Amino acid sequence: MEKWPSAPAAHPDARRAIEALDPIVREELDQGLEPIDLHVGETLFAAGDPRDAAFLILSGRISLTGQSSQGGALPVRVFSAGEG
Numbered sequence: 001m002e003k004w005p006s007a008p009a010a011h012p013d014a015r016r017a018i019e020a021l022d023p024i025v026r027e028e029l030d031q032g033l034e035p036i037d038l039h040v041g042e043t044l045f046a047a048g049d050p051r052d053a054a055f056l057i058l059s060g061r062i063s064l065t066g067q068s069s070q071g072g073a074l075p076v077r078v079f080s081a082g083e084g
Contacts, residue, residue: 014056014084038062045077 018026036055038044044062045051055062061082065075 057081059083 005073018029020073038060046053047066061072061080064079065079066078068074068076
């Protein structure tokens with residue numbers, strides 16, 4: 001979190017969760033931080049992609065989508081998350 005000074009102040013719940021981690025884990029987490037900017041309609045990752053990451057949303061919203069149980073062609077929103 002130290003790489004993005006504005007993130008802790010804007011998201012105190014996320015900051016408290018990170019501060020509760022072991023100091024060694026916090027250091028490893030800090031070294032692995034990488035900012036990602038997405039635009040409307042862009043995909044962060046898809047089911048089955050090799051991904052070993054956690055994400056902190058600093059602004060905006062993101063949705064998890066899947067296929068409907070009826071097998072429709074359009075994606076269905078399963079979950080949505082916002083800042084923090």
